[in-house]
Amino acid sequence: MTAKLASAKSLIDAANPLDPATLADLPPRERILIASRELFYQQGIHPVGVEAIAEAALTNKMTLYRHFKSKDELIVAHCTQLAAEGDAVWDRINADNPNDPEKRLTAWVNHVEDVVTNRFERGCALANAAVELQPHHPARVVIETYKARKRDQLVKLFRAAHYKKPEMTADEVFLLFEGARISIQCGGKQMALRVVKMLRDLLANAPRKTPVEKR
Amino acid sequence: MTAKLASAKSLIDAANPLDPATLADLPPRERILIASRELFYQQGIHPVGVEAIAEAALTNKMTLYRHFKSKDELIVAHCTQLAAEGDAVWDRINADNPNDPEKRLTAWVNHVEDVVTNRFERGCALANAAVELQPHHPARVVIETYKARKRDQLVKLFRAAHYKKPEMTADEVFLLFEGARISIQCGGKQMALRVVKMLRDLLANAPRKTPVEKR
C-alpha cells in the first residue's frame, strides 16, 4: 500500500469498481460500463473481449449486446462516460470555489497532483483510447471534443484570473499535464510527479494584467 | 498536399518506405522491420497481424518467423529500431553543431517543429507502443530506457548551455513535446503546432547563469 490514505479529499472514488458487492444492485448497462472502464483502462481496448467484459459485469454476452449494438458502440459509450466523468470533476472544482478563478486554478492543480500521484498508473484513459482507435472511429470525435473543451475551459479560467496570455498559458499547462500522463507509461513516473511543481511555478510566475496580492 | 515541400532539411527520410522499389534489394529482416514500423504506426500493434506485415514486406509468414521467434520478439525489435532511429537524430544534431550547445538546442527545436508539422500524424510511435503494451511486455523496458535517455540528454544539453535549472528546464521541454505529440491524436493539431513557439520562448527566457549575447 504505497498510496497515502486520505492524503487529500479526492474527486474520484477509489473503491474497487469490480467488487461484486459494488455492482450487485446496479442495472446491467451500468455494470457493463463500469467493467469496460476498468478492463479497457488496465489492458487497453483491443485486447479485451466482450465476453470478458460481460463476465466482469456479472452478466453475459447476450445482455451486453441487448444494450450495445456492437463493441464499437460500447467503446463510444465508454469514451462518452469517461468524458462525462472528467467534466464532472471540473464542475465540482468550479462549484467548490464559486466565483474565484484563483482558487479554482489551485484546486485544479491539486487535482492534477492527485491524479499523477495516487491514481491512473496508465495515464489518461481517453488519450490511450485515441492511440488505440483509428482516426475514423466514431469514439475519436468524443475524445477530441472533450480535449478541446478542457483546453477551452483552461483558457477561460486563465482569462478570468487576468493572465496576460490566457491561451498561451492554458496551452502550456494543458500540454504539461498531457505530457506527464503519457510519460507515466513510459517510465517517467518521477518526472510526471515533478509536473506539479512546474504547474505551481507557472501559475505563480506567468505574467498577469494586474499583480496578485500575496496570500 | 499540405506539407510544404523542402521546407527545411529534414532529419528523416520521407519517401514511402513500403514502395516495392524501395524494399526490393533489402534483406528480408530489414524489409520486415520497415513494414512493421509503417503498419504498427498507422494502425497500432494489436490490430496488425503478422501475415499483413509479411505481405507488406514482400515476403511471407514463414520467413518472418525464421527471423523473429514470435510476434512479441518482433515488437521488441521494432521498438529497438525506433529507439535507434531517435538516437540517430540526436547524434546528427550533435554532429552538425559541434561543441555548441546553443545551436544544438535551436537545432533540436527545429527538429521538433519538423516533427509536429510535417510528419507523425499519429504522435510518438514509442509512446503509442507503450500505451498498447502491458507493463510486463519486454518492449516496455526498451521504451522506458529510451525516454529516460532522451530526458537525460536534454538535461546535459541545458547544463552545457549554462541554464540555471537544467533538470527543471529539460523536464518542461520534454513534457511539452510529449504532450504535443499525444495531443496530435486527440484533435489538438493546432495546439501541437503552438508548442514550437512555447519551446522557443522557454529557451529564450529560462534563467541562465551567464546571460547570452543577442544574435
Add this chain to the structure above:
DNA sequence: AGATGATGTTACCGATCGGTACCTATAGCG
C-alpha cells in the same frame, strides 16, 4: 556439377474473436 543454406508457397492447427439463435428464468403488473 553438386551441395548447402536461405527464401518462397501452401496448407493447416488450435484458440479466440465479434456476433447471433434459441431457450429458460425472473420480476413487475393487470
Add this chain to the structure above:
DNA sequence: CGCTATAGGTACCGATCGGTAACATCATCT
C-alpha cells in the same frame, strides 16, 4: 393468475489470429 419485458445460459457460426509442417525454389560457393 397470466401477460410481458428484461436478463441469464448455452451453444454455435464464420472469420481471423499466432504459429508450424512440409515441400519447392533459388542463389551462392567449392
